[in-house]
Amino acid sequence: MADLLTHGAVAVLVKASTGWRRPAVFVAGTLLPDVASRVPSIGLGLVHVHLMRLPEWMLFAWEPLHQPFGMALLAYLLAMLFPVAIRVSIFTNLLGGMALHLGLDLMQSHHGAGYMLAFPFDMGSFELGWIGSEATVPFALPLCLLAFWYGKRRQQSFSVLKKDE
Amino acid sequence: MRGPAISFFGDDFRTTKMVVVAVLLAFLGWHHARFSVERPEGYRAFLASPENHDGDRVLLPLWEVTEVQDDSFYRVSKSVVGVPIVGETVGLELGDTVTIIGHFRASDGAVLVRERIDHPWRKTKGLLSVLALVFAFAWVPKCFGWSSGRVVLRG
Numbered sequence A: 001m002a003d004l005l006t007h008g009a010v011a012v013l014v015k016a017s018t019g020w021r022r023p024a025v026f027v028a029g030t031l032l033p034d035v036a037s038r039v040p041s042i043g044l045g046l047v048h049v050h051l052m053r054l055p056e057w058m059l060f061a062w063e064p065l066h067q068p069f070g071m072a073l074l075a076y077l078l079a080m081l082f083p084v085a086i087r088v089s090i091f092t093n094l095l096g097g098m099a100l101h102l103g104l105d106l107m108q109s110h111h112g113a114g115y116m117l118a119f120p121f122d123m124g125s126f127e128l129g130w131i132g133s134e135a136t137v138p139f140a141l142p143l144c145l146l147a148f149w150y151g152k153r154r155q156q157s158f159s160v161l162k163k164d165e
Numbered sequence B: 001m002r003g004p005a006i007s008f009f010g011d012d013f014r015t016t017k018m019v020v021v022a023v024l025l026a027f028l029g030w031h032h033a034r035f036s037v038e039r040p041e042g043y044r045a046f047l048a049s050p051e052n053h054d055g056d057r058v059l060l061p062l063w064e065v066t067e068v069q070d071d072s073f074y075r076v077s078k079s080v081v082g083v084p085i086v087g088e089t090v091g092l093e094l095g096d097t098v099t100i101i102g103h104f105r106a107s108d109g110a111v112l113v114r115e116r117i118d119h120p121w122r123k124t125k126g127l128l129s130v131l132a133l134v135f136a137f138a139w140v141p142k143c144f145g146w147s148s149g150r151v152v153l154r155g
Helices: A004-018 A023-050 A068-079 A084-106 A137-164 B004-009 B014-038 B043-048 B122-143
Strands: B057-070 B073-077 B083-086 B097-105 B110-118 B144-147 B150-153
Touching (some): A004 A023, A004 A084, A004 A137, A004 B122, A023 A068, A023 A084, A023 B122, A068 B014, A084 B004, A137 B122, B043 B057, B122 B144
Antiparallel strands (some): B057 B097, B097 B110, B144 B150
16 A cells, blocks of 8 residues: 555545545545555554454455455445435545555555455456555655645635636 | 436435445455465465475565564564564564565475565655544544434535
8 A cells, every 4th residue: 555645645636636526525535445444454463463462354354445346335335324415426436536546556566465456256466566665655745735735726716616606 | 316326326225225235345354354364375374284385485565573583583473473584684673564575494484585675664654644544534524524314525
């Protein structure tokens, strides 16, 4: 995974460049794969290594939430929590954000241990391997500042547009 | 919404649909955990039947250094704790993250290092992600709320 700050900044930049409808949902979709999968597995992994041994299933069970099929299910589950009138829009924005997350992660190299894109239908893994697994770190803060500035600008012009309507 | 989208995203059987999807997600998690623990390759599988895997290639991506014994022996941990590694320890410290590519040695379950990749930015990456999490949790109540049993968008 790329760092979460980069994921969030890239999501704001993509949303600001392609329209500004439901940006919060799109950004939430981008953060969700790591929040739902990596945060519990890394947290429990630290407990497992440093505090007490945990059953191994507790370390691995979260991974499908970082895979396309699991992401689609999670996006659907969360979309169903919203009012019916905006549910499809919420689902597509969440799934779009998740797809962006996976796209960014796929660019990384883990020396052969890639991402299982077709689980549970196929167990093969894939990654493009174009950049190192920490390559985004030096760009995270500048990207964040750029995303803040561009997002703010886009939000203002969207507000003016809405007022005119 | 039209056609299939109404039945899929509509309010009819909403709770049932949500429960089915939650159960599916739980099944996926269980299936993946079982696959990860029982798959016939990787260090864990080699350890279960060492004699069948002597000399096999091992990849340990992003494991934490948990012990440095001397110039040529250390241990790394992740899902398996304390995997013995035979290789240079120059520049290694406890808590560092490394990727190990090597070969399995059946006699003691050690991994003989062919290549070690250090990840000096790993801690910074973790800090940036924690920072993003703090921002995200502070931002959630500004953008989302709860009304009449539904999540609503704010702002």
